[in-house]
Amino acid sequence: MNGKLVLSSSPHIRTIESVRSVMVDVLVALFPVALVAVLLFGHQALVNMAIGVVTAMAVEAIWLRKLDLFGDGSAAVTGLLLAMTLPASAPWWLVVVGAAAAIIIGKQVFGGTGNNIFNPALVGRAILLASWGARLAGPVWPVPKPFNFGVDISAVTTATPLAGQAEALKVTLGQMFVGNVAGALGETSALALLIGGFWLLYKGHIDWRIPGGYIATVFIMGAVFGGGAYLNPLTTGLFHVLAGGVMLGAFFMATDMVTSPVTPAGKLVFGVGCGLFTMLVRLFGAYPEGVTFGILIMNALTPIIDNLTIPRKFGEVKKSA
Amino acid sequence: MKSMASLVFRGGVHPEYRKELTASLAVVSMPAPAQVVIPLQQHIGAPCEPLVQVGDQVKLGQKIGDSKGFVSAPVHASVSGKVAAIGPYNHPLGRPVQSITIESDGLDTWDQSIKPAGELHELSRDEIRKLVREAGIVGMGGATFPAHVKLAPPPEKPIDTVIINGAECEPYLTADHRLMLEKPGEIIYGLKIMMKALGASRGIIGIENNKPDALRVMRQAVESEPEISVAALHTKYPQGAEKMLIQVTTRRKVPSGGLPMDVGVVNHNVGSAVAMTRALREGKPLIERVVSVTGEGVVRPANLAIRVGTLVSGVLEFCGGLRGNTRKLIIGGPMMGLAQTTADLPVIKGTSGILALTDEDVDLAESSDCIKCAKCVGSCPVYLVPTFIAQAAEHKLFERAEKLHAADCIECGCCTYVCPARIPLTQWIRIAKFEVLERRKQK
Ligand code: SF4
Ligand code: SF4
Numbered sequence: 001m002n003g004k005l006v007l008s009s010s011p012h013i014r015t016i017e018s019v020r021s022v023m024v025d026v027l028v029a030l031f032p033v034a035l036v037a038v039l040l041f042g043h044q045a046l047v048n049m050a051i052g053v054v055t056a057m058a059v060e061a062i063w064l065r066k067l068d069l070f071g072d073g074s075a076a077v078t079g080l081l082l083a084m085t086l087p088a089s090a091p092w093w094l095v096v097v098g099a100a101a102a103i104i105i106g107k108q109v110f111g112g113t114g115n116n117i118f119n120p121a122l123v124g125r126a127i128l129l130a131s132w133g134a135r136l137a138g139p140v141w142p143v144p145k146p147f148n149f150g151v152d153i154s155a156v157t158t159a160t161p162l163a164g165q166a167e168a169l170k171v172t173l174g175q176m177f178v179g180n181v182a183g184a185l186g187e188t189s190a191l192a193l194l195i196g197g198f199w200l201l202y203k204g205h206i207d208w209r210i211p212g213g214y215i216a217t218v219f220i221m222g223a224v225f226g227g228g229a230y231l232n233p234l235t236t237g238l239f240h241v242l243a244g245g246v247m248l249g250a251f252f253m254a255t256d257m258v259t260s261p262v263t264p265a266g267k268l269v270f271g272v273g274c275g276l277f278t279m280l281v282r283l284f285g286a287y288p289e290g291v292t293f294g295i296l297i298m299n300a301l302t303p304i305i306d307n308l309t310i311p312r313k314f315g316e317v318k319k320s321a
Numbered sequence: 322m323k324s325m326a327s328l329v330f331r332g333g334v335h336p337e338y339r340k341e342l343t344a345s346l347a348v349v350s351m352p353a354p355a356q357v358v359i360p361l362q363q364h365i366g367a368p369c370e371p372l373v374q375v376g377d378q379v380k381l382g383q384k385i386g387d388s389k390g391f392v393s394a395p396v397h398a399s400v401s402g403k404v405a406a407i408g409p410y411n412h413p414l415g416r417p418v419q420s421i422t423i424e425s426d427g428l429d430t431w432d433q434s435i436k437p438a439g440e441l442h443e444l445s446r447d448e449i450r451k452l453v454r455e456a457g458i459v460g461m462g463g464a465t466f467p468a469h470v471k472l473a474p475p476p477e478k479p480i481d482t483v484i485i486n487g488a489e490c491e492p493y494l495t496a497d498h499r500l501m502l503e504k505p506g507e508i509i510y511g512l513k514i515m516m517k518a519l520g521a522s523r524g525i526i527g528i529e530n531n532k533p534d535a536l537r538v539m540r541q542a543v544e545s546e547p548e549i550s551v552a553a554l555h556t557k558y559p560q561g562a563e564k565m566l567i568q569v570t571t572r573r574k575v576p577s578g579g580l581p582m583d584v585g586v587v588n589h590n591v592g593s594a595v596a597m598t599r600a601l602r603e604g605k606p607l608i609e610r611v612v613s614v615t616g617e618g619v620v621r622p623a624n625l626a627i628r629v630g631t632l633v634s635g636v637l638e639f640c641g642g643l644r645g646n647t648r649k650l651i652i653g654g655p656m657m658g659l660a661q662t663t664a665d666l667p668v669i670k671g672t673s674g675i676l677a678l679t680d681e682d683v684d685l686a687e688s689s690d691c692i693k694c695a696k697c698v699g700s701c702p703v704y705l706v707p708t709f710i711a712q713a714a715e716h717k718l719f720e721r722a723e724k725l726h727a728a729d730c731i732e733c734g735c736c737t738y739v740c741p742a743r744i745p746l747t748q749w750i751r752i753a754k755f756e757v758l759e760r761r762k763q764k
Binding site for chain 1: 577647650
């Protein structure tokens with residue numbers, strides 16, 4: 001038996017979790033979001049999300065010259081998230097370009113999974129914004145047609161509640177919570193995002209501090225500086241939480257493990273920072289939406305945040321004791 | 322008292338416990354082998370010098386090795402017979418250690434020095450400490466720190482609480498569990514010995530709540546002992562680690578770099594308590610211990626009372642041998658034990674388990690790059706950031722490792738256990754810790 005006894009240092013048992021299983025869990029968490037997207041925006045949503053996933057996986061497999069298409073699963077997550085930030089009416093090539101840019105420029109040039117600084121899906125989206133911004137701004141967002149699989153969704157478009165005057169659009173907060181508003185595929189339904197987000201919290205893959213800090217900051221800044229866009233400060237705050245990409249960003253983008261801090265305090269700082277920058281863009285910036293840039297800015301600050309928030313060790317002697 | 326039990330330490334992990342393999346099996350005495358190998362170092366501290374020569378006749382329980390060092394523990398013959406060899410022999414630590422080989426005469430003739438020391442109330446603190454030292458008792462959970470040293474704290478560190486560690490948080494192991502079920506009286510007597518030696522007024526026996534039978538038996542046993550309580554602890558690894566155990570049972574935090582005695586606490590393992598009782602009541606030194614021989618690789622898992630110095634190969638044979646798919650042989654538990662390449666090495670005082678893991682349990686997956694999931698951070702019971710320390714160690718940035726408190730790592734293995742990227746974090750951090758401590762010594 002001596003020949004085959006393995007020698008290695010303790011511990012000798014490992015969790016069954018792997019990078020792949022974690023990514024599969026993220027995909028599962030995105031399932032309700034994808035489902036609602038299809039229910040609201042029909043077949044175009046399904047096609048765009050499929051294109052995003054397949055493109056991302058294929059581009060990564062080619063880049064890494066490997067046959068295992070799914071790999072560690074992170075490319076599929078990136079591709080799906082990228083598609084979810086685009087409108088259902090986005091042409092197929094836009095999704096392809098975005099997903100490819102997300103994988104190559106967002107991740108692989110940095111050294112692959114684990115080494116990228118910025119959230120790859122958001123890098124992809126930022127590149128699309130910079131290059132084909134017109135397709136993502138203004139009244140280009142299809143109005144959802146719930147339970148109407150197969151109709152051409154691009155026929156009737158409008159601006160998102162954020163870009164237009166919410167009240168003028170007669171969008172209720174309830175509608176926004178369910179997701180029955182114009183917007184990107186994955187961002188409209190707070191309900192579906194909450195279901196997925198809570199599942200990730202339960203599985204221990206994300207920390208409440210990031211979405212918690214993010215959403216709380218958006219709410220408070222919306223209530224204080226939102227300027228009566230809605231009935232009263234509280235509903236205005238709520239409007240800012242439910243509108244646009246905050247919920248998707250808070251639960252699925254800002255929580256991207258690779259590009260957010262690892263320390264508990266750092267996660268809170270990061271979440272608050274994301275909320276702060278998102279709202280600065282929304283309230284005072286040139287774009288109606290600030291989620292993408294808010295998170296990307298905080299991604300860049302992540303190493304610094306981590307270094308400044310190394311936890312106090314167990315039993316560190318306090319000055320007063 | 323109940324409220325104590327609800328306190329939980331931060332971090333930790335929930336591995337599969339797999340204790341059912343041996344939990345219900347009563348301790349069986351393994352017959353003394355024909356030959357024992359007694360390493361002269363079975364403890365942390367100064368190694369012993371042999372007191373016998375090749376060819377000498379020795380009696381059962383005779384002291385055959387001792388040291389003048391304070392932090393040390395003598396070793397004793399665990400069979401009667403003839404000294405066959407003195408020289409280096411394989412050791413669980415992974416390198417050969419000076420050892421005394423004794424061929425048994427099969428008679429088990431006790432040495433004439435073996436006699437009861439008297440009742441506890443007749444003995445002074447110093448007498449107790451001396452008895453514990455002479456009996457060669459060490460921490461039997463695996464740390465193997467000489468027990469008498471922990472019974473003699475400096476006068477400026479008064480001790481009010483003694484904790485008996487019955488957590489047995491390592492998966493698979495059930496030796497302490499069985500001792501609590503089968504020898505509650507000896508454990509409590511051992512605790513009283515410690516309390517007397519330390520002048521402590523309070524004794525606590527901490528047991529993880531996955532052992533309800535042990536909790537019941539021990540609670541019953543302390544019913545008439547007002548100074549002793551039994552604490553039900555959450556089942557979470559590493560609940561039995563000194564700092565965690567003390568935190569949840571007393572709400573005191575051992576300072577970083579400090580010792581339990583800094584917060585008025587001394588803790589000992591269940592096995593050490595039993596050994597002390599035997600040393601006083603029967604005069605017997607530590608020549609036998611309970612070992613869980615377990616894991617899916619063992620044909621007939623068992624809890625065995627084994628003479629110190631028995632070769633692991635012999636123990637495995639006694640248990641029906643190893644299955645063909647055995648991939649790892651470990652001395653100790655799966656979280657902190659030491660993997661071996663051979664079974665030709667002796668059971669020593671700190672051997673709590675002999676564990677054979679099979680292909681199914683051993684994950685040989687290659688590591689990939691850190692995805693910064695922070696699971697290691699959340700699992701660390703002493704609040705370190707394992708991924709950063711491991712990175713620093715990999716790049717030999719030991720000053721950074723020191724700033725990240727590498728020296729505080731208790732090597733529990735939680736971070737490595739949880740890492741989805743399969744990074745051997747604990748291994749890297751151990752290297753960092755070693756370097757940091759070396760550098761501190763030089764300063
Ligand atoms: S658990 Fe592993 S992958 Fe996750 S942060 Fe720690 S080292 Fe990185
Ligand atoms: S860093 Fe050390 S103490 Fe922390 S989990 Fe890893 S092995 Fe345990």
